[in-house]
Amino acid sequence: MNTLTTINELGFAAALQQEMLEDTTSDHALLEATRTGDQDAFAELVSRYRNQITSYIYRMTNDYDGAVDLAQETFVRVYRAADRYQRSYAFSTYIYRIATNLAISELRKRKRRKLVSLTGFFQQNDGAEAQELNPPDARPLQDSELVDTERRNAVQRAISTLPEKYRAPLILRDVDGRSYDEIARILETSEGTVKSRISRARGFLREKMRAYL
Amino acid sequence: MRKNNCEVIRQELDELMLSETGSARVVEHLRECAACREFNEKQTRLRQIVGSLGTVSAPPDFDFRLRARLANDGGGATFHFWPIARRGLAFAAVLLVFVMGALVVRSVFNRPQENKQVAATDQHNNTPAPPTVAPTREPTFARPMAESSPERRPQIVRNERLSRIKRPLVAEDFSNERAPVYNGREPAGTFEVMPLDSSLQSFKVSLDDGRGNARTISVPSISFGSQRMLQPVNQYASKRDW
Numbered sequence: 001m002n003t004l005t006t007i008n009e010l011g012f013a014a015a016l017q018q019e020m021l022e023d024t025t026s027d028h029a030l031l032e033a034t035r036t037g038d039q040d041a042f043a044e045l046v047s048r049y050r051n052q053i054t055s056y057i058y059r060m061t062n063d064y065d066g067a068v069d070l071a072q073e074t075f076v077r078v079y080r081a082a083d084r085y086q087r088s089y090a091f092s093t094y095i096y097r098i099a100t101n102l103a104i105s106e107l108r109k110r111k112r113r114k115l116v117s118l119t120g121f122f123q124q125n126d127g128a129e130a131q132e133l134n135p136p137d138a139r140p141l142q143d144s145e146l147v148d149t150e151r152r153n154a155v156q157r158a159i160s161t162l163p164e165k166y167r168a169p170l171i172l173r174d175v176d177g178r179s180y181d182e183i184a185r186i187l188e189t190s191e192g193t194v195k196s197r198i199s200r201a202r203g204f205l206r207e208k209m210r211a212y213l
Numbered sequence: 214m215r216k217n218n219c220e221v222i223r224q225e226l227d228e229l230m231l232s233e234t235g236s237a238r239v240v241e242h243l244r245e246c247a248a249c250r251e252f253n254e255k256q257t258r259l260r261q262i263v264g265s266l267g268t269v270s271a272p273p274d275f276d277f278r279l280r281a282r283l284a285n286d287g288g289g290a291t292f293h294f295w296p297i298a299r300r301g302l303a304f305a306a307v308l309l310v311f312v313m314g315a316l317v318v319r320s321v322f323n324r325p326q327e328n329k330q331v332a333a334t335d336q337h338n339n340t341p342a343p344p345t346v347a348p349t350r351e352p353t354f355a356r357p358m359a360e361s362s363p364e365r366r367p368q369i370v371r372n373e374r375l376s377r378i379k380r381p382l383v384a385e386d387f388s389n390e391r392a393p394v395y396n397g398r399e400p401a402g403t404f405e406v407m408p409l410d411s412s413l414q415s416f417k418v419s420l421d422d423g424r425g426n427a428r429t430i431s432v433p434s435i436s437f438g439s440q441r442m443l444q445p446v447n448q449y450a451s452k453r454d455w
Contacts, residue, residue, distance in 0.1 A: 046276060055269040068272055072279050079283060148265070155262050174263040177230070199227050205259055212262065213255045 027091030035082045046075055049092070052176070053099050059171045060103035062160035070106060074099045089185060096186045100168050107164050151212050158208040166201035169194050174202075218242065219249050226253050231260055 027048070033041030053074055058067035077098050078085075085094065159167060172183045173194075184191045206213065222235075222242045226249075229235055235243075243250050272278075418430045 043276065046279060050271040050275050051268050054271040054275070055267075058269045059266065064269070067269075068275065071271060072275070072282055075279055076282055076286060080286075151262055152266055156266060159263070170263070174260050175266050177264070180228070195228060199224070202227065202256065202259065205263070206255060209259060209262070213258050 028087050031078075031082055031085055031091060034079065035085075042079060045078070045091075049095055050075075053095065056096065056171060056176065057099055057103045059156070059159060059175055060100075060164075060167060061106055062156060066106065070102045071099070073102055090182075093182060093185045096172070097188070100186060104164050104168070154212055155205070155209060158205050161208065162201055162204055166197050166204065169197045170201035170205070173198050219246060222246075222249055223252055226256065231257065231264065 025044075027045065030041040030045045034045065050071060054067055054071040057070045057074075058064055061067055061070070074095060078095055159170065162170065168187060169183050172178045172186065173180070178186075180191050180194050184194045187194065219242075222239055225235060225239055234240070243253060417432070420428045420430070422428075
């Protein structure tokens, strides 16, 4: 009996220690530490999210250098607003929301600038952003890796032609694998709207990717 | 009915994660409906392709660049003064424009008043004196002189302006007072010679427009020596008094 109590106590202590360890390394705790001037805590946050955010913005904008710049801007904003951060949402929701807003702003800026090449005129005028003409190669490829690469490029191009309101939920769901609830919180809209937009986005993609399906 | 059922099944399929299997109803429907089966296959394939995009890595110097950017932003805090200063300058410019505008408007409104003043002065000089009545008190020469003096001009002008802007007038009106009457029957030497004040002190009239703006008109002392009073020549007086 005495031994069992000791084992139970040991187990409880280990669980408590584990919980405390998790708490000190949670995103919230790291941001709290950043607020108090702990640069290492912020570096840890950056190392956790830099790839995810860069990748997400890259899928949104289809421009790697621009995506890196915007990802950095995202972290700068997180750092500056650390004092105003509220723990009502998960940190990932918070940082993805900032990244989404930046990416959408960039897409709108581009639309205003109308930085498209002459070959962009050959695109369908369906309200989507004009892109370089790059039709799928119909010839059979020998190497399956090349086939996959070509398919991925095609789908990336197809995604970048989607209207921005469909693009973000589709990427968050099908590329990042996030739940509808989380996507709704990131995009600050209802779950029903998210589901409907994702369904529409897939419909658009099916049309554009018909040759690959 | 079947079409509606297909739509419901497809919606349910759409909401599933790739790794998830649908409900028994969905599985059964897929077994029976070829169109939905084809839809599911294409949809799954599309989602696999999209999911295969994976994560793009950030460049190796990401942290370094981020640190540099944060350091620059921190160092650039002094530049935050400029937007505030710019806003202040803009406000001052707007204020200046308003003040200038007010001055211009004021000068425009004042200009016709000067013309009116001249006109009013001329009119006043041609206006006949009011009929005289019997004196009720000792004549004072300062008031009639002040009444007929051209130095009353500013008050007239101000009266006009004040009546135009409908403000209460604070002034003394002499028109209702009886003027002294001289009928020549006074003992000799009483009023034959009217002494005029020839002291060195100047004659001063102070006017107030009712808004606290006072104006003092100073008339230098004038000496006429002595003046002989003529026989009744007051042409403006009522005939029945004579």
